[in-house]
Amino acid sequence: MPIGYQERPLVPLDVGDRAILRPDQLSGILAALRGRGYTLLGPTVRDAAIIYAEIAGADDLPVGWTDVQSPGSYRLAARPDGAFFGYSVGPHSWKATFHRPEITLWQAERQGDGGFTIHEPAPETSRVALIGVRACELAAIRIQDRVLLDGPFADPHYAARRRDVFVVAVNCTEPGDTCFCASMGTGPGVESGFDLALTEFVTDTEHLFLAEIGSGAGAEVLAEWPVDRATHGQIAAAAARTQAAAQRMGRSVDTRDVKEVLARNLENPRWEETAARCLGCTNCTQVCPTCFCTAVHDLTDLSGRTATRVRQWDSCFDRSFSYVHGGSVRRSGMSRYRQWLTHKMSFWADEFGSLGCVGCGRCITWCPKGIDITAEIAAIRAADPS
Ligand code: SF4
Ligand code: SF4
Numbered sequence: 261m262p263i264g265y266q267e268r269p270l271v272p273l274d275v276g277d278r279a280i281l282r283p284d285q286l287s288g289i290l291a292a293l294r295g296r297g298y299t300l301l302g303p304t305v306r307d308a309a310i311i312y313a314e315i316a317g318a319d320d321l322p323v324g325w326t327d328v329q330s331p332g333s334y335r336l337a338a339r340p341d342g343a344f345f346g347y348s349v350g351p352h353s354w355k356a357t358f359h360r361p362e363i364t365l366w367q368a369e370r371q372g373d374g375g376f377t378i379h380e381p382a383p384e385t386s387r388v389a390l391i392g393v394r395a396c397e398l399a400a401i402r403i404q405d406r407v408l409l410d411g412p413f414a415d416p417h418y419a420a421r422r423r424d425v426f427v428v429a430v431n432c433t434e435p436g437d438t439c440f441c442a443s444m445g446t447g448p449g450v451e452s453g454f455d456l457a458l459t460e461f462v463t464d465t466e467h468l469f470l471a472e473i474g475s476g477a478g479a480e481v482l483a484e485w486p487v488d489r490a491t492h493g494q495i496a497a498a499a500a501r502t503q504a505a506a507q508r509m510g511r512s513v514d515t516r517d518v519k520e521v522l523a524r525n526l527e528n529p530r531w532e533e534t535a536a537r538c539l540g541c542t543n544c545t546q547v548c549p550t551c552f553c554t555a556v557h558d559l560t561d562l563s564g565r566t567a568t569r570v571r572q573w574d575s576c577f578d579r580s581f582s583y584v585h586g587g588s589v590r591r592s593g594m595s596r597y598r599q600w601l602t603h604k605m606s607f608w609a610d611e612f613g614s615l616g617c618v619g620c621g622r623c624i625t626w627c628p629k630g631i632d633i634t635a636e637i638a639a640i641r642a643a644d645p646s
Contacts, residue, residue, distance in 0.1 A: 273479055277645030280489035281469040285485050287318040292481055293389045298426055302391030308336055310350040329436040331630030341462040345392050348436035349620050353549030354378045354390060354397055358421045381418035393429045395447030399618040400549035406612050407552050429454035433501045436508045440634055443512035449502040459498035470498040511634045521644050524608040528530040535594035537607050537629045542575035544623035550616050576600050
């Protein structure tokens with residue numbers, strides 16, 4: 261059903277207001293953000309996937325592409341309607357923008373007199389506009405904020421990168437087969453944490469976006485354009501698209517007392533069965549937008565003049581991750597798989613006050629063995645004796 265566009269005189273819009281945009285106006289808004297000094301980071305097609313990278317504007321978005329996902333499988337497919345955001349989520353998450361895969365903590369340089377100097381790089385700041393952020397991804401950012409920013413030991417590198425961020429979110433209307441955010445309460449509709457939130461409409465006759473203003477910065481950017489204020493009918497149509505997406509979601513998790521169910525089933529034979537399939541490749545933790553674990557390594561050059569201490573993403577699937585004096589604590593694949601899942605879906609709640617999974621489905625899609633966290637939880641629940 262067409263929702264209609266009619267340009268009206270410029271009227272002041274405020275937080276909570278909604279406007280209707282044409283694609284050329286959205287392009288203009290992205291250009292305006294660049295004009296304000298933001299680096300645009302958004303979805304783009306590269307290496308046969310939709311990834312997040314710096315984009316120059318709307319022309320770099322994955323226009324006319326969608327993704328087809330299932331356990332252990334991801335491929336792009338053309339879509340004829342020219343949608344800008346007609347896909348679910350790819351292998352990248354915004355985690356890499358704020359919690360960098362590798363940072364240098366300090367570097368030591370030997371001096372001629374036998375001593376050495378230490379150079380500690382200042383945390384890098386950035387002014388970034390994230391384009392096309394999904395509800396599950398906003399939930400993941402909130403979780404990482406709680407871990408890396410809001411606790412007693414804030415990470416200065418993460419804090420510097422989170423300081424100046426403009427978020428253009430997108431309500432999800434194309435859930436993937438591996439998505440289950442609706443059951444986790446993290447999507448598909450965007451509720452907070454954005455400056456502008458878009459719902460895309462593409463039909464045979466029109467291509468429009470309903471834009472909700474989430475902040476004063478969002479209102480300021482939109483104020484530069486003679487946009488059409490959305491009607492009640494258009495707002496209801498946008499909400500219906502997101503609700504329909506929730507109904508079409510490929511998977512779900514029963515989160516009722518999942519924390520307790522997993523905690524009392526640590527000896528369930530299912531852990532061994534799944535571990536027998538698991539390759540320990542760490543893909544699931546690398547693509548997960550909430551996993552935050554790191555390891556610190558010391559490197560020296562061949563001349564012995566410099567030594568560098570770096571911090572890199574690590575994974576609890578790696579045997580060395582739990583290494584302490586005398587060996588690794590988690591020696592079996594079973595203990596490592598169980599650690600990952602029970603941390604996400606059980607013990608995380610005690611540490612951070614929420615579950616550690618936002619239902620994005622990446623770990624299912626990018627697991628080469630197609631191990632499905634939703635199926636694993638269901639199997640443990642089914643075998644729960646209580
Ligand atoms: S555990 Fe899997 S589904 Fe949950 S947030 Fe991480 S990658 Fe997404
Ligand atoms: S992606 Fe799959 S195979 Fe690889 S470590 Fe994770 S669960 Fe195991």
